[in-house]
Amino acid sequence: MTRKSSTGVSATRSTIRDVAARAGVSASTVSRVLGGDYPVSAATRTSVMRAVRELDYVADARAKAVAGVGTPTLAFVLDDITGPSFALMAHGVEREATRLGHLSLVCSTDGDTAHELEFVEMMRAQRAAAVILVGGTADTPEYRTRTARIADSLASVGSRLVLCGRPPLNPGTPVTVIEYDNEGGAYALCAHVLAQGHQRLLFLGGRPDHTTAQGRERGYTAAHRARGLEPDPALRLHGDFTRDSGHRLMRQALSQGLEFTAVMAATDMVAAGALTALHEAGLSVPGDVSLAGYDDIPFARDLHPALTTVHVPYEELGRLAVRTALGRTPDDPDEHLLLGTHVVVRNSVATLSS
Numbered sequence: 494m495t496r497k498s499s500t501g502v503s504a505t506r507s508t509i510r511d512v513a514a515r516a517g518v519s520a521s522t523v524s525r526v527l528g529g530d531y532p533v534s535a536a537t538r539t540s541v542m543r544a545v546r547e548l549d550y551v552a553d554a555r556a557k558a559v560a561g562v563g564t565p566t567l568a569f570v571l572d573d574i575t576g577p578s579f580a581l582m583a584h585g586v587e588r589e590a591t592r593l594g595h596l597s598l599v600c601s602t603d604g605d606t607a608h609e610l611e612f613v614e615m616m617r618a619q620r621a622a623a624v625i626l627v628g629g630t631a632d633t634p635e636y637r638t639r640t641a642r643i644a645d646s647l648a649s650v651g652s653r654l655v656l657c658g659r660p661p662l663n664p665g666t667p668v669t670v671i672e673y674d675n676e677g678g679a680y681a682l683c684a685h686v687l688a689q690g691h692q693r694l695l696f697l698g699g700r701p702d703h704t705t706a707q708g709r710e711r712g713y714t715a716a717h718r719a720r721g722l723e724p725d726p727a728l729r730l731h732g733d734f735t736r737d738s739g740h741r742l743m744r745q746a747l748s749q750g751l752e753f754t755a756v757m758a759a760t761d762m763v764a765a766g767a768l769t770a771l772h773e774a775g776l777s778v779p780g781d782v783s784l785a786g787y788d789d790i791p792f793a794r795d796l797h798p799a800l801t802t803v804h805v806p807y808e809e810l811g812r813l814a815v816r817t818a819l820g821r822t823p824d825d826p827d828e829h830l831l832l833g834t835h836v837v838v839r840n841s842v843a844t845l846s847s
Contacts, residue, residue: 758785
């Protein structure tokens with residue numbers, strides 16, 4: 494790479510040896526001054542920093558990370574960076590990391606396990622303070638084995654694995670698990686809708702093998718059974734957690750002539766797609782059909798009508814992941830923390846007259 498000199502002519506990028514020659518010290522002394530991890534005299538430090546400014550020297554951040562000096566790093570790994578709930582969590586991670594003097598890096602894997610492993614290995618090589626894996630997954634023996642290996646590998650270099658919203662691992666694994674009451678939130682939401690007189694609730698869920706989707710469906714089922722009801726299997730449709738999935742599943746339910754008075758969507762994004770499909774069919778919410786979501790992402794209150802949903806403290810999850818990871822040593826045993834959720838009642842669920 495090249496840089497422009499003060500005369501505008503391209504020049505070779507300065508090296509640590511250039512800085513050492515200008516300051517009249519060794520290259521190792523320059524490294525000590527820049528790393529800040531070794532005592533040097535005030536005169537030497539002043540001379541080196543003057544040379545750094547004069548030569549416009551920029552240290553190689555990757556080399557500093559591998560050497561274990563410079564700004565400590567946290568890695569935040571998720572499937573889809575465009576998801577609003579993930580964005581809120583990433584915001585919490587970034588703000589808390591900054592407050593504690595750490596740099597946060599974000600990797601979006603698009604669900605590619607190989608990409609996830611490559612990124613984790615890179616963070617291990619750079620001795621990241623912690624790697625935070627976010628979001629539900631399929632809880633299989635392969636998942637547990639692979640993730641336990643990651644936890645052990647990170648711990649071996651002084652790092653910590655944090656699972657945020659992912660299934661816990663076997664006891665004794667050096668990992669921190671931070672979850673929210675996923676099933677409890679779905680139970681409370683469904684119980685609220687049932688209490689308004691609805692008995693046929695259409696459930697627009699996620700992938701059947703996805704742990705987050707499974708928890709929300711369990712809450713839906715348990716709330717029915719607590720009131721002596723058995724939910725109709727025909728009223729459970731599965732897709733993913735996107736707006737397009739909600740739109741497609743809602744159109745499917747209407748075209749099949751399914752009978753329901755309310756819809757419980759697995760996420761607010763799914764609810765947004767369902768709301769559009771209902772409006773396209775000439776149905777009003779909540780006049781004709783009631784609708785509830787899950788997550789309480791910011792735009793939920795701006796839908797028309799404002800969406801009744803479950804509030805998940807995503808930003809606090811991100812902050813807690815950072816604080817917890819940095820407050821423990823890699824050899825500490827597993828830790829499992831659970832945050833609460835609560836129903837936010839707005840205008841999208843109507844009370845049926847008896």
